[in-house]
Amino acid sequence: MAFTAFSTPTSTAAEPAVRKRSWIALVLLLPGILYLLLFFIAPLISLIFTSFQQPVIDGDIGQYSAGFQWQNYTDAVGQYLPLIFRAFGYAILATVFALVISYPMAYFIGVKMRRWPLAQSLLLTLVIAPFFISFLLRTLAWKQIFSDEGPVVPVLKALSVLPTDGHITGTPFAVVFGLTYNFIPFMTLPLYAVLERMDVRYIEAGADLYASPWTTFRKVTIPLSMPGIVSGTLLTFIPAAGDYINASNDFLGSSQTSMVGNAIEANFLVLQNYPIAAALSIVLMAVILIIVGIYVRRAGTEDLI
Amino acid sequence: MPAGPRRRSRIRFRGLGLPIYTALALIFLLIPIAYTFVFSFNNSGKLNIAWQGFTLDKWTHVCDAQGVCEAFTNSIIVGVVATVLATALGTAIAIALVRYRFRARSLISLLLFLPMATPEVVLGAGLAAQFLSLGVNKGLGTIIIAHTMFCISFVVVTVKARVSSLDPALEEAGRDLYGSAAAVFWRITFPLLVPGIAAAALLSFALSFDDFIITNFNSGAVDTFPKFIYIAAARGIPAEANVIASAVFILAIVIVVVAQVTRAARAKRLARLH
Numbered sequence: 001m002a003f004t005a006f007s008t009p010t011s012t013a014a015e016p017a018v019r020k021r022s023w024i025a026l027v028l029l030l031p032g033i034l035y036l037l038l039f040f041i042a043p044l045i046s047l048i049f050t051s052f053q054q055p056v057i058d059g060d061i062g063q064y065s066a067g068f069q070w071q072n073y074t075d076a077v078g079q080y081l082p083l084i085f086r087a088f089g090y091a092i093l094a095t096v097f098a099l100v101i102s103y104p105m106a107y108f109i110g111v112k113m114r115r116w117p118l119a120q121s122l123l124l125t126l127v128i129a130p131f132f133i134s135f136l137l138r139t140l141a142w143k144q145i146f147s148d149e150g151p152v153v154p155v156l157k158a159l160s161v162l163p164t165d166g167h168i169t170g171t172p173f174a175v176v177f178g179l180t181y182n183f184i185p186f187m188t189l190p191l192y193a194v195l196e197r198m199d200v201r202y203i204e205a206g207a208d209l210y211a212s213p214w215t216t217f218r219k220v221t222i223p224l225s226m227p228g229i230v231s232g233t234l235l236t237f238i239p240a241a242g243d244y245i246n247a248s249n250d251f252l253g254s255s256q257t258s259m260v261g262n263a264i265e266a267n268f269l270v271l272q273n274y275p276i277a278a279a280l281s282i283v284l285m286a287v288i289l290i291i292v293g294i295y296v297r298r299a300g301t302e303d304l305i
Numbered sequence: 306m307p308a309g310p311r312r313r314s315r316i317r318f319r320g321l322g323l324p325i326y327t328a329l330a331l332i333f334l335l336i337p338i339a340y341t342f343v344f345s346f347n348n349s350g351k352l353n354i355a356w357q358g359f360t361l362d363k364w365t366h367v368c369d370a371q372g373v374c375e376a377f378t379n380s381i382i383v384g385v386v387a388t389v390l391a392t393a394l395g396t397a398i399a400i401a402l403v404r405y406r407f408r409a410r411s412l413i414s415l416l417l418f419l420p421m422a423t424p425e426v427v428l429g430a431g432l433a434a435q436f437l438s439l440g441v442n443k444g445l446g447t448i449i450i451a452h453t454m455f456c457i458s459f460v461v462v463t464v465k466a467r468v469s470s471l472d473p474a475l476e477e478a479g480r481d482l483y484g485s486a487a488a489v490f491w492r493i494t495f496p497l498l499v500p501g502i503a504a505a506a507l508l509s510f511a512l513s514f515d516d517f518i519i520t521n522f523n524s525g526a527v528d529t530f531p532k533f534i535y536i537a538a539a540r541g542i543p544a545e546a547n548v549i550a551s552a553v554f555i556l557a558i559v560i561v562v563v564a565q566v567t568r569a570a571r572a573k574r575l576a577r578l579h
Contacts, residue, residue: 136534265522278434
């Protein structure tokens, strides 16, 4: 399954015999690798060049020429620092919430339902069901449910949980809620993939050795499911940090909840300020790579792909 | 209170806690889907917000809402072409990675891992910056290029899992029976890989069909279905969009469930044979 992408357990299957004819390997690899070099690596390089461009003197909006404007970075970070912090703050919160919601569910489906394989796979289908319907429409559905005229706000106001002039949409709560909701399947699938294969005899051994269920969970289940936790948190954290749908005005957010993705979109597609958008993209990418690098090393799953 | 009954009730609660938690989490996941489905029957005008009565009109006249069917058609075209390209390129890479040893291996693994670790907004902005500097006009072609790019890695991971689980003895048997390399591949290896390739293709199509962020940066004036929704969100989504999304959802669920039920039935039959 693709969702174990970030931490394939070290080769369990027998390594097949090495074949000598490496020209076949070359023929198989070349088209795909060239494609990625052309449309993934080259664009990243082009993004770096764009981030140093300077405006053309007396040029139109959106006209830039090659340059070495470090200032683009200081401008971008200076102007959008709160949005950068917000993006990572929201993404971390959403990742934690998604893990808390997903883990027991993945454990139940992956471990407790083993005796009923058909029910197990049908429950898993319910987990991935959101993939089959546009995520923009799902997010808009939450917007309607949480709108001032929707079913939730009046109830919360009657219960005095929300002040009479309060809203849910447009708040950080709504954005983190939306991010959590949208990425739960990405969290649950890798957790499931690991828990489903976990040998439950280890858990029984913990109980036999008089460990409390909590201790067994902490010392046995969690370490055994670590590869799933790492893949799931990465598959949630990375897209959540770059997301700009949930935080956008037309969806669950407001100008108070804008994330760095919103700034990249606005600068690139609306303001045509390509160098600032490119600089922000590079900063986002760099921070993510640093965080992921530290995290993966800490979690001890360095065997990527 | 005596200790006995209290203890028992706690045990009973513990046994039920996990299924109840799972049920609540699943309901949570399904609420917006149910909402989208219900509101596809809303007898609404341009704005599909308040409930205005039940109607089947939106289902029978899907294309009445301006642009929605064109956007849907574009999404299908992009999804099919990008899936075919990404599946072909990715499957070849997956076979090479499992079956051959070569020097640049770890570099290639990194090249395949990075697109999955890059936020969509960076992938989208990067390609858009490149198209801009090359003076390429954005349209269906650039969307297909972008979707193929981000699907390749997912295809490689999915097919690779299948290739590494193949029993090399099957291919050896083919060679022992004097099958040529090509015959062994096309008559033995490839048919065994088909389930993995099919799963990869389905995943690619699903990723492409629902992609918005990368599309938004590289589509120019062309609308895909998600982009149509994004643009319409500012002024209100027509119920016809809910109809299309619900229909696609039902079709996908039916395919998956039928596949699972047949697989379970076959597993049962095999178990009885043994």
